Amino acid sequence: MDKVKESPIRDDVKDDKWEVYIGVAISLFVVLLTVIILWLWKKHRPTRNGVLLLGLCDSGKTLLFARLLHDKFVSTYTSARENYGEATWNDQTVKVVDIPGHERLRGKFFDQYKNIAKSIIFVLDSVSIQKEVRDVAEFLYTVLSDSAISSTRPSVLILCNKQDVTMAKGSGVVKNLLEKEMNLVRVTKSSQLESTDDSASSNTFLGKAGKDFEFAHLQPLKVEFAESYVRKLNSEDDVDIESVEKWLAQVS
Ligand SMILES: Nc1nc2c(ncn2[C@@H]2O[C@H](COP(=O)(O)OP(=O)(O)OP(=O)(O)O)[C@@H](O)[C@H]2O)c(=O)[nH]1
Numbered sequence: 001m002d003k004v005k006e007s008p009i010r011d012d013v014k015d016d017k018w019e020v021y022i023g024v025a026i027s028l029f030v031v032l033l034t035v036i037i038l039w040l041w042k043k044h045r046p047t048r049n050g051v052l053l054l055g056l057c058d059s060g061k062t063l064l065f066a067r068l069l070h071d072k073f074v075s076t077y078t079s080a081r082e083n084y085g086e087a088t089w090n091d092q093t094v095k096v097v098d099i100p101g102h103e104r105l106r107g108k109f110f111d112q113y114k115n116i117a118k119s120i121i122f123v124l125d126s127v128s129i130q131k132e133v134r135d136v137a138e139f140l141y142t143v144l145s146d147s148a149i150s151s152t153r154p155s156v157l158i159l160c161n162k163q164d165v166t167m168a169k170g171s172g173v174v175k176n177l178l179e180k181e182m183n184l185v186r187v188t189k190s191s192q193l194e195s196t197d198d199s200a201s202s203n204t205f206l207g208k209a210g211k212d213f214e215f216a217h218l219q220p221l222k223v224e225f226a227e228s229y230v231r232k233l234n235s236e237d238d239v240d241i242e243s244v245e246k247w248l249a250q251v252s
Contacts, residue, residue, distance in 0.1 A: 005245045006129065015177060015217055017190070019142070026249055030133065031082065032146060045115065047101050048116055048117065048118045048154075049092070049093070049094050049095060049118055049164075050094065050095045050096075050097055050111070050113060050116035050117050050118055050119075050151060051087075051094050051096045051114065051117075051118065051119050051120075051121065051122060051154045051248065051252075052097050052099060052113055052117045052119075052120045052121070053065055053096070053097065053098045053099060053116070053121050053140070053152075053168040054099050054101075054106070054110065054120060054121070054122050054123070054143060055101055055123035055124055055136075055139075055159075056100035056101045056124065056125070056132060056135055056136060056139060057100075057102055057242070058123045058125060059101060059103065059123040059124050059161055060081060060123055060125065060162060060230050061098045061101065062098055062162040063231060064098075064121070064159075064161070064228070064230050064244070065083050065096060065098035066098060067230050067239055067241055068087060068245075068248075069085040069086075069087050069096060077203040078106065078124050080100060080102075081096050081100060081105075081109070082098060082099055082100065082112075082113070083097070083098035084096070084097050084098075085144065089245075089248045089249050089252040090252045092252045093252055094118065094208070094248075095116065097109075097113050099113065104219070105206075106139070109249065110143065110146075113148060114148045114149060115148055115152070115156040115221070117149070117152065118153070118155070118251070118252070119129075119155040119157070119252070120143065120149075120154050120156045120157070121144065121155065121159050121244065122140060122157065122158045122159045123159045123161050124136050124158065124160060124161065124167075124174065125158065125161060125162050126161060126162050126163060126168035126169045126170075126171075126174060126227070127162050127165045127167050127168050127169075129169055129174055129177060130169070130177065131161075131219070131251065133177050133181045134181060134185075136178065136181075137178055137181035137182050137184075137185045138185050139180065139183070140145065140158075141182055141185045141186065141189065141206060142203075144156070144206055144221065145189070145203040145204045145205070145206050145224075146203060146204075147203065147204060149212075149221075150204045150221065153220060153221045153222075155222055155247075155251040156221065156222065156223045156224070157223075157224050157226055157244070157247050158174070158175075158224070158225050158226075158230070159176070159225075159226055159227075159228055159243075159244060160225065160226070160227045161227075161228050161230065162175045162229055163228060163229045163240065164229035164232040164233060164238070165229075165230070165233065171225040171226060171227050173226075175183075175215065175225050178215075179212070179213055179214055179215065182206070182207075182213040183212050183213040186205070186206060186207065186213055189203070190205065192235050200207045203236070207219060219246070224247065226243035226244060226247060227240075227243060228240055228241050228243055228244055233241070
């Protein structure tokens, strides 16, 4: 009887099959690993649904916070820590954080919450703005030039508060005052950076080099201005925060 000769190709075919199986298994493993890594990254990534209330001491942040969240007047004192609460605008639940204005505290709390900022309300006292313009501009410059802010670009509202007081400056005047002062602050900050050769600085240059500072030059970071009062001198329950509520509904 003739012996059936085994084809030498058979082993090669078997080997090829195994290679295909191993290839498919490796591909599946890589896909699965990618899905797991993406899922873990998404789970641990901070959700940007925060509204940060920033500004100097006594600008009215805590009163605004109480109005927005509880629709009531509260007696306030200089905040030593943040106030935190949740509110809903446009069917979106957002975290509202009132950051203390004190110079020694605001940096720490801003750093803690800046990564969740979807929007920032920078509250200022429109009565004392002329006197405080340097401090306001310096803090505002620090906030807007922070690398976390320039990369995530939250919507920014500069709220000219205390409009119930006759001496209060309107938002147009405040904007002009701030643009002039931001120009000076930018020169100081830039020369400070040059003299320290701080190449690791996390702050960005604001506006257009060689041109006077304008908020419009910060695009695509959008900075808007509005007016409000969260109480009247002799009437705690007379408020006007319509501009803020409209803006929040727009940006939430
Ligand atoms: N007339 C008037 N007074 C205001 C207004 N908003 C706040 N105030 C008063 O300003 C003072 C400071 O208000 P707060 O809300 O505590 O200020 P803040 O910005 O939270 O201050 P810090 O906690 O120190 O950062 C309080 O006496 C308020 O009653 C306003 O719109 N009009």
